[in-house]
Amino acid sequence: MNKKILAIYFLFVLFLTGCVTTGGLQKDVAPDLKENGLILLPVTDRALFTATGVSFVVSDLNEKRTILTVKDWPNEIPQKEGKGKRFYGAFTLPPGEYKFLSWYLVKTDGGSAKEPNEPFTFRLNKGEVIYVGNFNAIRPLGTGQFRDRFAEDVKNFQSIYPWINGSTVKQQLITGSWWTLPGGTEPK
Incomplete structure (x- = not known):
């Protein structure tokens, strides 16, 4: 299928389902x-050639869907960890339960x-800043998993978004098995 037709179809489906896209915040x-x-x-987007980030679809209890695209502020991962980049997305959402x-x-x-x-869920309250984990996407395998990199990630967020300094960041780590894309495989 032509990429342009696929993109138009995807946007049409989002429009029909009431899905909202939210961009990352300004530095x-x-x-x-x-x-909110x-x-x-x-x-962490592990790629052999080009790391471009990940988009997530989350839903609240009323089934309002929101797309969170994490592709800003890339940093190369240390060579000892392989190839790829880390991206840092910060998003405001209304208070509530999300999955x-x-x-x-x-x-x-x-x-x-x-x-x-x-269920990969989190709860967000007014005025609260939460961390759910670093999503480790292994692009060649088409799979990903949330990992705990709290101390290092919060430090990086504070350097990117100085206004986070002084805020208490609550950890709501999502734990679970690998989450594969169609045709993806779990690491052995």
Whole structure:
């Protein structure tokens, strides 16, 4: 199928399902957290050639879907950890219970992951800043998993978004098995 037709179809489906896309926050402008909370969502995109980030689809209890695209502020991962980049996304969301429904690689052909077998959920309150883990996407295998890199990730978020300094970051680590894309395989 032609990439352009596929992209139009995807946007049409998002429009019909009421899905909203939210972009990352600006480095130097603190968000107003009086009515919303903030989720820190780092991604490690392990790629042999080009790492471009990951998009997630989350849903609240009313089934309102939001796309969170993590592709900003890339840093090369240390050579001893392989090839790829780390990206840092910070997103404001209304308070509530959320669950991850799907993920997909940015700028890559292929489909989205199906909803995980186990619930990947988080709760966000007004004025709260939370960290759910670093999503480790292994691009060649088409799989990913949340990992705990709290201390290092929060330090990097504070250097990217100076307005986070002084905020208490609550850890709501998502743990679970590998989450594969269509045709993906889990590491051995």
